[in-house]
Amino acid sequence: MDRNCFVCNSRFPRNSSGRPLECPAQRLFFSIRTMKTIPHNARICFNCRNVYREWKSKNEAFRLIMEHFEEKSGSRERTLSHNSESMDSIIEISTTSSSTSSCHANKPSVEEPAVEIRFDRVAASHHQCCICRAVDPNSTSVISDEDRDLIFMRQHIFVPKGARCCAKHLENKRLSYESFKNLIIYDNELISFTSDEIKSLLLKYQSALESEKQIHFEQSSSLTDTDYYNLIGLTKPQFDKLISFISDSNIIHQSANRSVRTAIGLLLCKLRLGLSNHVLSSLFQMNNKKVVSRAIDSARKALMANFVPKNVGFHHIDRDTIIKNHTTTIAKELIGGGRDVAIVVADGTYLYVQKSRNNIFQRRSFSIHKHRSLLKPMTIVSTTGYIISVLGPFLSDSTNNDANILKHVFFNNMEDVLNWFEEEDKLVVDRGFRDCLNMMNRLGIEVAMPSFLNGKKQFDVGDANRSRLVTKVRWIVESVNGRLKQFKFFNQTIQNSLIPHLKDYLLITCAIINYFKEALIKSKPEDRELAASMLALVNKRNEVQDMILEKNLLSKTVWKKIDSSNYLNFPMLSEEELREITFGVFQIKRARSYAEEHILTTDLSSTVINYELQTCTKIPNLIKVRMQSVHSRRKSYESTIHHSKDEIKGWYCTCPDGAKVVGCCSHIASVIWYLAYERFQSEERPKPSGTYISLVDDSIVLSDFYDSSEADDSDDDTNDNEH
Structure with missing residues (x-):
């Protein structure tokens, strides 16, 4: 008698001869599984028998079929087990599947x-x-x-x-x-x-x-819309629409491992998740990373030929379309003076790359500012967040600062940019573009840029107010760069071997964002009124600052410390009223962080909070709070607020941006937010980030044993000297 299992060929134990395969259902199952004809005297081991039982338990429908089959075939079981020809006719394996x-x-x-x-x-x-x-x-x-x-x-x-x-x-x-x-x-x-x-x-x-594949873009029922979005950043209908752009292209050659949908899915997975080709080959069950690389390369070429030129670049959209469809009311009023001019925002972003063996490339791609190797694309967007073009990427050494990059773009007329702009068009930038102001003025393009301190400790009221008008518009380019970094490929260190195709990946991603993503901001009916309110305050002086200087309120003797729980004369405001003070949401988002540090707890709804503030003994309803700088432990700023029982009359902070009256700084916003809104909220909203610092070791904290040892050594030395 054969001592081996017919299915797995393992040796039976000495005290066992295996289990006979007499049940027709089992013979049918193992015949299909092994692709062999089962002899009448076949035996199986205990493990293989458990495999059959486990399969039946996981497939309810076929468990019922098998049980019925066993019952109906019970009378024929002996005949089937001894008649191999009859059994062969039942379990003969067909290599041609039928529906x-x-x-x-x-x-x-x-x-x-x-x-x-x-x-x-x-x-x-x-x-x-x-x-x-x-x-x-x-x-x-x-x-x-x-x-x-x-x-x-x-x-x-x-x-x-x-x-x-x-x-x-x-x-x-x-x-x-x-x-x-x-x-x-x-x-x-x-x-x-x-x-x-x-x-x-x-x-x-x-x-x-x-x-069955773990990720399958071919069958419409294999992935849900959520799966599509998590994997490639697009919903299924959006993915189908993207495929329609290149369905007639012959760049992607169809094969068993490469279809149009699979190739495009591979590329988008790589950009969205930042996965290596090794990992993608496992997820898509492909032979090796070379197969993945070839599929991604063909998808890149197809998108660059059929999709990208229609959706990104100065050539794909004209100036009039930007003015009519992609310019916000806020930008038109604050920067454009209400005129129909093109208003665009430019800024560079960072793409981190590996260190290079080549000394020249390593030196020229190393950023002294970031202390890392990186490349710099230049993003040019409209005031709604629509990406007009992305240029570069450029090197990141000292000769490739933002101003020099912009000069290079205009001097070389990249993408015919000189014919796109017209005189009196507006370019909104940050302070890093200061060296290209003269060139832009000679071209007739007006530049809107925040003011400079020029050696002062604080901006004067006028400069701070005008800078707020610029930042109210310029933030959009930062959000666009953040949206780009949602594709994890650009938010991690990029392999240097991918640098030859990096520009294409940037253009493909920006084209997808333009075509499928909604605008980051849309104009609202109340925007014109908001812009008028901001413009009306530009030339206004800071009355609280003048009051402090005129009445000599810098002396500590005119201020008295109290607890906020005893100060009930402060007005109660809604979130909408807070936004009317700050002219935005950034300061309100930062308010909680400053308040938590001031009271040393993240539970702002606690009844035992000691929010320390000072009241003026000379002028009623004038309070002052010392706020810690978020950047330096050695710096703190005094935030002074003048109010009545119903409204906030004015404010002044000693921080560099604290004199403005077009909005307020984050320190002022935090004080108003806590005293006028947060302390009246009953719902607990703890933030887990406040507990993170207690979960990480701090080398400054010394043990009691260490301190006592130092003290003992010091005492012993002193005693020895005395003796």
């Missing part, structure tokens, strides 16, 4: 054992949709055999041959994902299965299991 439609017969053959299993089924009508039950014989299509098999295997719902559905439920002649979820059960009835039908279904299960 479920061919094995679902109306009446089983008398010569074959058959079982009846109760299943849910949909309607089978030539005039009615089995999904939505609509009656329209002219617009229905027969459900494909592949979809019938998929529905049966995944949802255990039987779809009769000839069942029809509306054309709206199909995508590329296959059922959509939503249609799979919306099937309407028509009846629950007994359905007959012959042994051949069961064998065919088992083969289909095996084939589906072996061919």
Whole structure:
């Protein structure tokens, strides 16, 4: 007798001779699994028997089929186990798979054992949709055999041959994902299965299991919209739309491992998740990283040829379109003076790269400012966040600062930029572009830039107010760069081997953002009134600052410390009223951080908070709070606020930006936010970030043992000297 297991060929233990394969269902299962004809005296080990049991427990529908099959075939079991020719006719493996439609017969053959299993089924009508039950014989299509098999295997719902559905439920002649979820059960009835039908279904299960991919962009039902967005940053309809741009392109050659959808999906996964080609080959079940690399390269070329030129670059959109469709009311009023001129915002961003073996490239790509190797793209956007163009990337040494990069763009007329701009157009930039002001003025382009301190400790009121008008518009380019870094490929260290294609990846990502993402900001009806309010304050003096100087309120003797819980004369404000003071949301978002540091707790709803402030003994309703600088432990600023019982009259802070009256600094905003809003909130809103510092070791904290040792040593030395 053979001492080895027929299935796994493992040796039986000495005290065991294995289990005989007499059950027809088991013989059928292992015959399909091993692709062998099972002899009548075959035996299996305990582990293989458990594999069969586990498979039955995980496949409820086929467990019922197998049990019925065993019951109906009980009378023939002895004959089947001793008649190999009869057994071979039942379990002969067919290498050609057939659809479920061919094995679902109306009446089983008398010569074959058959079982009846109760299943849910949909309607089978030539005039009615089995999904939505609509009656329209002219617009229905027969459900494909592949979809019938998929529905049966995944949802255990039987779809009769000839069942029809509306054309709206199909995508590329296959059922959509939503249609799979919306099937309407028509009846629950007994359905007959012959042994051949069961064998065919088992083969289909095996084939589906072996061919199942972890990430599959080919079948519309394999991934949900959420899966699409998490993997590639686009929803399924958006991905389908992107594919339509290159569906007629012959750049991507179809093969077993490379279709248009798979190639584009690979590229977007790499950009969105920042994964290496090794990891992508595992996720997509491809042979090696070279297959992935070739697919990504073909997808890059196809998108650069058919999609990018239509969606990014100065050539793809004209100046008038930017003025009409991509300029906010706030920018038009604050920067453009209400005129129809092009207003664009420019700024550089950073893409970190590896250190290079080449000394010249390493030296010229090393940023003294960031102390890292990086490259700098120049992003030029509209005031709504629409990306007009992204130029570069450029090197990052001292000769490639923002001003020199912009000079290079205009001197070399990159993308015909000189013909795009017209005189009196506006360019909004930060202080890093100061060296290109003269060039831009000679070209007739007016530059809006924040003011400089020029050796002073604080901006005067006028400069601070005008700078606030610029920052109210300029923030949009920072948000665009942040949106770009949501594609993790650009937010991590990029391999130097990818630098030849880095510009293409930037353009592809920006084109996708332009086409599929909504504008970061849209004009609202109240924006014109908001802009008018800001402009009305530009030339106004800071009355609280003047009051402090005139009445000599810098002396400590005129201030008295109190607890905020005893100070009830401060007005109560809503979040909307707070935004009217700050003219934005950034300062309000920062308010909690300053307040938590001031009271040394993250639980701002506690009843035992000691929010320390000072009141003026000379002038009523004038308070002062000392706020710690967020950047330096050695610096703190005095934030002074004048108020009545119903409103905030004015403010002044000693920080560099604290004299402005067009909005306020973050220190002033934090004091007003806490005293006028947060302390009246009953709902607890703890922030977990406040506990992080206690979870990390601090080398400054010394143990008691160390301190006492130092003290003892010092005392001993002193005593020795005295003796």
